[in-house]
Amino acid sequence: MKIGFIGLGNMGGPMARNLLAAGHDVTGFDLNRSDIDGLQWAESAREAASDQDVVITMLPNGAILRSVAADIIPVMRQGSALLDCSTVDVDSAKAVAADCQAAGLLALDAPVSGGIGGAEAGTLTFMVGGSDDAFALAKPLFDIMGQKAVHCGESGAGQGAKICNNMILGITMIGTCEAFALAEKLGLDAGKVFDVVSTSSGYSWTTNAYCPVPGVGPVSPADRDYQPGFAAELMLKDLRLAQQAAESANADTPLGQAATNLYETFVEREDGKGRDFSAMLPRFAGRNRQS
Numbered sequence: 001m002k003i004g005f006i007g008l009g010n011m012g013g014p015m016a017r018n019l020l021a022a023g024h025d026v027t028g029f030d031l032n033r034s035d036i037d038g039l040q041w042a043e044s045a046r047e048a049a050s051d052q053d054v055v056i057t058m059l060p061n062g063a064i065l066r067s068v069a070a071d072i073i074p075v076m077r078q079g080s081a082l083l084d085c086s087t088v089d090v091d092s093a094k095a096v097a098a099d100c101q102a103a104g105l106l107a108l109d110a111p112v113s114g115g116i117g118g119a120e121a122g123t124l125t126f127m128v129g130g131s132d133d134a135f136a137l138a139k140p141l142f143d144i145m146g147q148k149a150v151h152c153g154e155s156g157a158g159q160g161a162k163i164c165n166n167m168i169l170g171i172t173m174i175g176t177c178e179a180f181a182l183a184e185k186l187g188l189d190a191g192k193v194f195d196v197v198s199t200s201s202g203y204s205w206t207t208n209a210y211c212p213v214p215g216v217g218p219v220s221p222a223d224r225d226y227q228p229g230f231a232a233e234l235m236l237k238d239l240r241l242a243q244q245a246a247e248s249a250n251a252d253t254p255l256g257q258a259a260t261n262l263y264e265t266f267v268e269r270e271d272g273k274g275r276d277f278s279a280m281l282p283r284f285a286g287r288n289r290q291s
């Protein structure tokens with residue numbers, strides 16, 4: 001396929017590399033030029049988007065996606081697809097899809113989980129919103145960049161599924177860190193607590209696969225002084241998107257709100273920025289009970 005790729009950062013760069021390695025013809029653009037073997041560099045987003053079968057965007061947020069989409073939609077070929085893999089708010093995803101449809105283009109919102117490691121290894125999970133036709137067109141590309149693509153529903157459904165998943169993740173990580181910090185203050189051995197929790201009803205991905213205690217459970221960011229991994233500020237971004245969606249859907253999400261507040265404090269007023277989101281554990285361990 002002829003593919004335009006806009007946003008070649010930590011995630012987009014390796015995703016584009018995997019498409020090139022699979023034999024696709026990729027033209028890329030980013031505000032910061034980088035060298036990617038085999039990629040044809042365009043001088044603008046418009047140039048990268050012209051005359052392609054699919055244009056992929058992997059950008060920081062919804063405002064940037066909206067402005068890039070407004071720029072490129074007029075030059076995209078009729079019947080081609082805009083495949084946005086960024087994590088953005090549901091409203092921006094729906095607005096961009098509506099603009100695509102009005103211009104005779106297909107559109108998919110397809111945010112990912114799996115992080116930079118997954119992007120490099122081609123093992124991302126895509127959560128996809130959009131029409132059946134658009135999903136069928138993009139499926140071979142999902143198969144190259146990822147190991148699973150779930151078609152969640154109409155436009156916006158991919159972003160919705162992603163932020164619901166990550167709201168669970170943020171809340172669960174906080175619960176896991178609270179419990180291990182409490183266990184330590186009760187004088188318990190963290191390895192024994194892991195043995196119990198990981199095989200009991202408190203088990204979760206955050207304990208079993210990503211335990212926030214150094215030296216306990218499988219290797220995780222806790223074992224390299226909480227270098228990300230999944231940075232606390234990215235968790236905060238996703239929790240804020242979940243709260244924005246809850247607001248517009250009039251949904252009651254008290255723990256989602258509490259998790260957002262905690263990560264906001266951690267990232268913006270404490271030392272959380274640049275650390276893995278599991279660094280909530282030393283944060284709780286270093287604090288006393290609040291009245």
Ligand code: NAD
Pocket residue numbers: 006007008009010011012029030031032045058059060061064068085086087088112113114115116229230234237
């Ligand atoms: P990044 O900052 O490394 O990459 C974003 C790129 O977009 C940058 O290279 C930037 O120069 C470029 N860009 C910004 N504005 C642009 C414009 N107007 N035109 C062209 N290029 C522009 O971020 P990332 O880690 O690659 O994340 C990209 C998206 O993936 C985000 O939405 C993020 O939330 C999501 N995501 C990231 C991870 C992760 O672990 N890093 C995991 C899942 C999802």
